[in-house]
Amino acid sequence: MSEEVICPWCLTEITWDPEFGPEKHCPHCGNELSSYRTVELGGDAGEETDEEEQDNPGQWQEDEEEDYESDGHDLGHKRWLAEGEGYRNADRSSLALENTLQRITDEQDEVPECPACREFMLEAGIQSIGGEQYKPTVSPVLGQPALPAPLELVWYVCPSCFHTSSTLSPSNRQLLLKRLAKPE
Template sequence: MNDKHDEQPICPWCHTEIVWDEEIGPERNCPHCDNELSGYRTLTLGGAEPDDELDDEIEGESDLEDDTWDEDETRDLSDLRPYNRDQLALEETMARILDEQLEAPECPSCREFMLEAGTQIITQEQFKPRTPAALGETIVSTPFQLQLYVCPSCFHTQNRLSVQDQERLVQLLTKAVDLED
């Protein structure tokens, strides 16, 4: 007995086996990485038969599988993602910028690497510090610097404490532990 659910699909993004719930049916998104699992992006191992829905798509695309093109035939290529010279130039420029950066955080929204846009210096006039009782002094003291990162795909921005201020914070927290002992 070879049931099509005996062979579990593998997520092409995180390479995790997708286990289907018999009552709910196939997953639309990977429960581990939340990427889409439908259509051409899904990899099913073991030669399982495609779903009925996929059969309809495959039947409708049979003319695209034909290797010969009739001279009078016009193909609709509007579904294909345009990948032109501008896109290649954009990706090349982003790669060069990322190579220059000390850090390249991942965008929390779309998981693309973020580009370092600059440094913001926070002065006493711009910041009202909080002094935790456990520490006895402020976590960061002015002036301090924040690195601004921007995502080139979804334009999400993110701030990160500068490396020098990160080191100062670690020293401060370590000193507080030494004072308790």
Template sequence: MAEVENPICPWCQTEIVWDEEIGPERHCPHCENELTGYRTVQVGLDGLDEEVEDSEEIGENWDEEEDEAASGNNQPDLTGLSHYSRDRLALDETMDRLLDDQLEAPECPSCREFMLEAGTQTITETQFQPRTPEALTEPLLTTPFRIVLYFCPSCFHTEQRLGVQEQERLVKLLTKAVADGN
């Protein structure tokens, strides 16, 4: 009777013993990784010499294609690379510099890109009616206060946040309310 060789999980290096009635496992019982399919690479060393010869032939064909392209006979197809133009690279570089200058760089809730700071808006008494919660002796926000406007350069979603001074004032107010409440 021929002895069946048990496979070894490529992820956790554990020998997988399977029941002959059920058949081979699809997932490793130890680490739960998939044993077959696109996530597993099977490497065979039997045909290594043949593969080296094939790769040399591919290299020769590649050189011939380069020579033809250089002579102008055959232009390579670059349509797949059109979205990586100079303009796109310049845009990415500019966005990186702008993000480096910002105090905060919130993530866009729509597409997860970093948002750019567009500017600040000062809210005055005529634009805002403050509310004083019962638990506090003063309003959460008093006029004038600043709001920082951010926009996403990819999907153009906008978002507003309180300015840094207003954030600090709000934290102090809420901390003071806890200290006064005890």
């Protein structure tokens, strides 16, 4: 018999396969189904949690800190936690930082998510690759390189975990698709 759960994020019913066990992420929206972000509703469980919180009101902060440390990622979010409190540090510099990041991403043509922490990434620049740095492969099927030199990559940086990633520039994407769609 399989256990049925409703994702708290997209409200989709998830049926667990008893052979593989419970899902850690929703297969529909990709959000976590456990950890500190999930709220579990239940009749008696909620009352026990309230009693536990009344006995030790600072326990939730310790649990939250353990979640940060246990996942192995320093996502930069600890710097926002005030000492001894569970609230974000709302000083002027952090508010200015968030405002600036929002304005920058609003102006970008594309705003990819960081593959490491899922924050929005900032466009850092364009890198041209050609000459001795790049030797295109000539495909026998195409009879020419799929991406000739020089090519351009758009670089992105995550303002939270500082992960970088790149993607082909829009003009190189169109060229690649045009060459791949070339009729034989």
